[in-house]
Amino acid sequence: MEVTHKENATVVLSVxxxxxxxxxxRRQAYExxxxxxxxxxRVGQRILVSEAVFLNWLNQPVS
Known part of the structure; x- marks a missing residue:
């Protein structure tokens, strides 16, 4: 996946x-x-997450 970042742009990720x-x-991604x-x-039927929020969650140390 190649994402072009624009200054101050919010990048969102889909399922x-x-x-x-x-x-x-796909099922695991929805879960x-x-x-x-x-x-x-939720935007209509789409579920979206901010890329920054997701990457922050992903990079958290396991406790």
């Missing part, structure tokens, strides 16, 4: 983006988005 980034199946681990928004 398909999460699926590709994590190398997981992750519904897990409550990070803030997501």
């Amino acid at each position: 398909a983006d999460i699926q590709r980034m994590m190398g997981i199946g 992750l988005m519904h897990s409550g681990q990070f803030h997501v928004v």
Whole structure:
């Protein structure tokens, strides 16, 4: 996935983006988005998460 960043632009990730980034199946990507681990928004039927929020969650140390 190649993302072009514009200054002050918010990049959002879809379920398909999460699926590709994590190398997981569609069902697992939906489960992750519904897990409550990070803030997501619904736009119509799409579920989106800010790239910064997702990467922050992903890079958290395991406790």
